[in-house]
Amino acid sequence: MNTEDRILEPGRIEAPFGEIRFLSLAGRDLFTRRADRFRFLSPGHPLGKYLDFLALLADAQQEAQDRFPSLPPPDARELALCREHGMPLLDTRSRLRNPAWRTALTLILRRMSEADLPKAARKTAAGLMSVDENRLEEMADGILSGDPAATPPKELPFIAAALQVYWVRMASMVGEDAFAKLEPAGVCPVCGSFPATGIVHANGTEKGLRYLCCSLCASRWHMVRVKCSNCEATQGISYYSLEGSNGAVKAESCDDCNTYLKLLYLGKDDAMEAMADDLATLSLDMLMDKAGKARSGPNLFFHPGCEAKQA
């Protein structure tokens, strides 16, 4: 029997909305919740120390988000143009970044250089504070071009953290209603980035629906289940989990494009968080890699070039 399906009492069945909700933006407390989850996952975890570091980084991100200066809203004509041509309104590649993202970086670095970190990490944070603007923009371009490997592994988490804060802020400023569905459906309708993971909801009107989670702005957009989020194939889709696990995290893999993306089934564990649980299940990535499958979306806190040696 289905142990995860609750039996609903009469009158408690929620009627589905007319349309499936297609987008939800990150909440204001995203980074706090992420930090809590990193802290929950870290004890006894083989990557525990790194998860602790990321918990501190997420705290710093929350602080940076709360203290982020207000920005001028994007130009209405530009938004209309994006909408007309089916482009993401806050596209990472076509839109000029407001240098304010570096304010977020400064806030994060200041907090991190005071935190209790391994010496190498603290040194990197301190070193980044004096890196010149052009070099910072260059590293940001590397990350946003969809190739996190272009940024040195030491600097990647800090730069990525600041960019996340900036894009989360921009998205919430533009507001959920401004965004529309895009083709292809596998990129974020807010910023055009690839998803880091997918989440299968467990409750309410969204029960069982799959939402892809943006690796940059943490927006979640709906995509039909049992369909490759990378090439949209519906045949040859398989699910891999660690043998003996409860199946809360599965890699949805596609025979057509030979990639996979992890899905978090909240029905098995509703405390999971897209970014944190993705990193905490690195063993699944390593086994998928060994099986010859490539990840279709990045996790910006995981440098693809140094996976086998050091995280």
Added chain:
Amino acid sequence: MLGFSSVDALAEVREFKLARSSETRNTCPYCSVSCGLIMHSLGDRAKNAEPAIFHIEGDPDHPVNRGTLCPKGAGLVDFIHSESRLKYPEYRAPGSNEWKRISWDEAFTRVARLMKDDRDKNFVAKNTAGVTVNRWLTTGFLAASASSNESGYITQKAIRSLGILAFDNQARV
């Protein structure tokens, strides 16, 4: 590089193996509402292993049921693994209380034979006024409602061309 080691993670991964499963869309066989399903099965079809269905949920993306299932649909996984599930044709002779397994060939031949005999005996080509009607009123046909448009079309063509008027698609066959 930031001072974090992944030696433990590498050691851990050696202890694990991958388990493969699939999710397959289907339609609930019970009634004419035709709710969408997602069936979860273990096993790898390519390796001649018998796929074993271990979980069935309502398809959340399906426009008809949006992931919901009625109590019968929610119990489908037990229906699949039921010991008394009908898997082959069986015949119970008139007056007997015993079911006997027969082959598909025997079943088809017997059904066709009985249909033909009845049709030959009772077919009405013309009514009393001499108008051509081509009716066969002594046999009726009940088809399943969860079939596809295509099989519905073929059933309609086959049955109507025999002259059968009593024809319905019913939910619980």
